[in-house]
Amino acid sequence: MVTIAERLNSAYQRLQEAAEKSPYRHPVRLLAVSKTKPITLIQHAYDCGQRCFGESYVQEAIEKVQYFANTPDLEWHFIGPIQSNKSRPIAEHFHWVHSVDREKIAKRLNEQRPKGMPPLQVLIQVNISLDPAKSGCLPTQIENLAQLIVHCDQLTLRGLMTITELTEDKAKQLNYFQQMRQCFDTLRAQYPNVDTLSMGMSGDLEQAVAAGSTMVRIGTDIFGQRQ
């Protein structure tokens, strides 16, 4: 049986190989996406040294965050679509949110983030492939949303996230990721604290890193197929 330790190891190795080939020399973080997977597997990954985890479904995620409440060095990232009536538990339990794609959600997260907590670290999700099945704002909407977020006391704008359309066409994927990198560089020119470009999953990590991703989100490669 292949263990989480081995899978995690090979995910980091794959990331390192991609990073060595990339023209971008900055480090790339690996977010372990544990959605639908049991707490025991998260514990295994934690025991191997993994500290940041991504979740997509609110209720399941909150149970996991609460289970690990006494493990302060864990960092939880919410990466799923956000319904406005589910924003409160996200604001109360997560360190990062990758999927802010409209003003209403940004405002709610800001109001609902408890005052005693550090600001929520926010990425704007962009639907770069204009895929009707994907959430995310349009590239032309980034600027307005960014301006709103930087004026929210309880939010810190860290950058952009994307999930591209499902395609086997690697050149097409690379092109979408390069467009994202341009959006990211434009945003960073205006807001120097912006430092995170979240893109790349098990299926397209190499293309994302080649285009300048700073954080990849890996689920299947670490935890196995989801049902």
Ligand SMILES: *Cc1c(COP(=O)(O)O)cnc(C)c1O
């Ligand atoms: C599930 C998910 C991932 C991980 O995808 P894999 O293909 O399993 O690596 C990454 N990002 C988001 C937003 C996801 O929902």
